[in-house]
Amino acid sequence: MTNQPTIGVLALQGDVREHLAALESSGARAIGVRRLSELESVDGLVIPGGESTTMSRLLSVFELLEPLRARLKDGMPAYGSCAGMILLASEILDTRPDAQHLDGLDITVRRNAFGRQVDSFEADLDFTGIDGDPVRAVFIRAPWVERVGPGVDVLARVPEGPAADHIVAVRQGPVLATSFHPEVTGDGRVHQLFVDMVRGN
Numbered sequence: 239m240t241n242q243p244t245i246g247v248l249a250l251q252g253d254v255r256e257h258l259a260a261l262e263s264s265g266a267r268a269i270g271v272r273r274l275s276e277l278e279s280v281d282g283l284v285i286p287g288g289e290s291t292t293m294s295r296l297l298s299v300f301e302l303l304e305p306l307r308a309r310l311k312d313g314m315p316a317y318g319s320c321a322g323m324i325l326l327a328s329e330i331l332d333t334r335p336d337a338q339h340l341d342g343l344d345i346t347v348r349r350n351a352f353g354r355q356v357d358s359f360e361a362d363l364d365f366t367g368i369d370g371d372p373v374r375a376v377f378i379r380a381p382w383v384e385r386v387g388p389g390v391d392v393l394a395r396v397p398e399g400p401a402a403d404h405i406v407a408v409r410q411g412p413v414l415a416t417s418f419h420p421e422v423t424g425d426g427r428v429h430q431l432f433v434d435m436v437r438g439n
């Protein structure tokens with residue numbers, strides 16, 4: 239890897255373009271990943287928001303599920319946003335029985351967790367590892383994290399309101415996940431954090 243890492247965005251479904259742009263702004267070379275050769279060529283991978291059960295089905299259809307599990311097991315850096323967080327988890331609550339997951343993070347997530355109170359909302363988060371202003375977080379039918387394993391750092395929680403204290407950002411070694419969508423706010427700091435993680439890997 240040169241100082242400009244190549245970072246893929248899983249491009250089967252979801253808001254791929256926004257992530258590609260945010261990664262490029264953070265100094266990475268960004269490519270969409272739809273096939274095995276593309277997956278093999280990247281130094282790290284973003285799994286975008288979208289719909290986790292659909293994406294899990296498409297991962298099987300495109301024959302990327304096992305290769306992606308293998309790369310994660312091998313230590314490839316990854317960042318999952320919303321549906322991407324769900325896919326990276328080791329356990330998913332409130333999903334379909336046939337939904338697959340990638341086992342890249344030792345966490346239990348609850349899918350559509352905020353939906354019982356409100357589908358979508360925004361909040362300002364204190365985010366460990368990101369200095370300065372709070373991170374404006376946009377949640378869209380988002381999951382939250384109900385359990386973290388021993389090697390997992392909690393980076394952010396909902397600050398107030400009915401869902402206060404629920405975990406919405408975590409990191410385990412080279413794998414980062416957020417319940418929310420930093421690619422839609424124009425604040426590049428979460429992508430910058432991930433690009434720096436890939437550089438440091």
Ligand SMILES: NC(=O)CC[C@H](N)C(=O)O
Pocket residue numbers: 286287288289290291319320321322324349350378379380381
């Ligand atoms: N914005 C999102 O990625 C929503 C995630 C979606 N609710 C799911 O279950 O996959």
